[in-house]
Amino acid sequence: MVIHMNKVYERIIDLSNFVKKYDKVRCLLGLGSVSEKERLDQYSDIDFFLIVENGYKERFIDQLDWLEVKPLVYTFRNTKDGYKALYHDGVFAEFAVFDEEEMKTARFTGGTVYYHTDDFDLDLVKPKFEPKHKEINVDFNVNEAMTNLYIGLLRDLRGEKSSAMTFIQSYAYGLVIELFPKVFKEEKVSVDPYVFERRIENRFPNQIELLSSMRQGVEHNKDSAKNILDFLNAHFNLNQEFHKHIEILLTK
Numbered sequence: 001m002v003i004h005m006n007k008v009y010e011r012i013i014d015l016s017n018f019v020k021k022y023d024k025v026r027c028l029l030g031l032g033s034v035s036e037k038e039r040l041d042q043y044s045d046i047d048f049f050l051i052v053e054n055g056y057k058e059r060f061i062d063q064l065d066w067l068e069v070k071p072l073v074y075t076f077r078n079t080k081d082g083y084k085a086l087y088h089d090g091v092f093a094e095f096a097v098f099d100e101e102e103m104k105t106a107r108f109t110g111g112t113v114y115y116h117t118d119d120f121d122l123d124l125v126k127p128k129f130e131p132k133h134k135e136i137n138v139d140f141n142v143n144e145a146m147t148n149l150y151i152g153l154l155r156d157l158r159g160e161k162s163s164a165m166t167f168i169q170s171y172a173y174g175l176v177i178e179l180f181p182k183v184f185k186e187e188k189v190s191v192d193p194y195v196f197e198r199r200i201e202n203r204f205p206n207q208i209e210l211l212s213s214m215r216q217g218v219e220h221n222k223d224s225a226k227n228i229l230d231f232l233n234a235h236f237n238l239n240q241e242f243h244k245h246i247e248i249l250l251t252k
Contacts, residue, residue, distance in 0.1 A: 006042045009034070011070065011091045016114035018069040019050065024059070025066065026100060027051040027116040029125050035112040036190055039199075045092040049108070051124070054099045061097050100124060134196075138182060141175040142236045146246065148172035149225045153249035156221040164221045172228050173214050180204055183235045226250050 012034045019025045032047035033040045052060050060066060064075060067085065074086040082096030098106055103124040110127050152167030178196055180186070180203075189202045201208055213227040229246055232238060 006040075007089060008042060008044045008046060008091055009037075009040055011087065011093075012046050012048065012114060014069045015046075015048075015067070019066050020115060022060075022066050024053045024056040025050065025115075025117075026053055026120045027125060028114045029111040030114050031108060031111045034114075035110065037112070039190055045094060048093075048095045048114075049103075049106070049111070049125075050095060050097045051103055051120075052097060052099050054101050057097055057099045057102070067093070067095075136178050136182070138179065138236065141179055142232055142238065145172040145175040145228065145232060146238065146242055148175070149229060150242070150246055150249065152221060153225055153246065157249065157252055161218050161221060165218045168221050168225045168228065169215045169217075172225070176214065176228055176231060177211070179235070180207065222250055 012030055016028045019028055027049075029049040029051065030047070031049065033044040034046050034048065050060060050066070061077075061081075064072070064083070064085075070091075071088040072085055073088050076084045078084050079096065081098065082094070085093045085095075087093070100121070105128075108127055111125060113122065113125060116122065148167045148171040152164045152172065154164075155161075155167065156164035174197065177200060180200070184204050184207055186203050187205060189199050191199070191203070200211065204211075210227070210231065214224050214231070216224045225246075229243070229250075233243060
């Protein structure tokens with residue numbers, strides 16, 4: 001497989017070489033797109049675990065000198081285990097620091113080892129808790145989406161456009177796109193096990209116009225709701241009384 005060099009890929013390579021000088025660093029494990037290199041591009045960020053010797057986690061959390069392979073302009077400790085950070089050239093990083101003992105119970109999907117010491121136990125970076133495939137309950141998604149549309153349209157009529165947008169273009173939309181595999185042909189694209197929406201345009205390239213029609217912005221809640229409702233009605237067996245009540249709200 002050919003990897004097209006860009007600053008994101010170069011950064012994870014440079015970082016993996018840079019941390020070698022720290023004798024308490026045991027492994028650097030790339031995650032996300034720096035693990036699935038076939039989808040790594042200039043828009044990727046670098047997700048990784050830094051694995052250190054037992055007893056030295058706090059040193060690598062409290063002092064980020066090991067991260068400064070290039071100048072950092074922003075760091076934010078968003079969990080007890082790690083940070084989000086931005087390099088001067090726009091490369092974004094998100095990482096966690098674990099010691100070897102913690103890796104025995106850490107939850108993560110498969111990764112790519114960019115660096116490890118000769119005596120590091122590679123069994124520690126084999127994922128032990130792969131996320132389970134989520135089975136979609138069609139009846140739940142259809143009916144929950146309809147209730148979201150109804151509540152959203154009521155709030156839109158009240159003038160609560162922001163809340164309406166959340167119910168229609170976030171809650172209902174999220175439930176509806178989970179139904180796409182039941183209706184449309186799906187391209188073979190890497191699926192994010194945690195966020196269904198990721199890469200949906202690549203998975204359903206013929207439905208980009210439909211996707212856009214369901215999310216038209218805060219001033220077009222009704223139009224978005226109508227397109228979601230039309231999709232549901234075209235492909236699933238709806239409660240027609242409830243369907244009529246939603247349509248009434250669309251005309252107000």
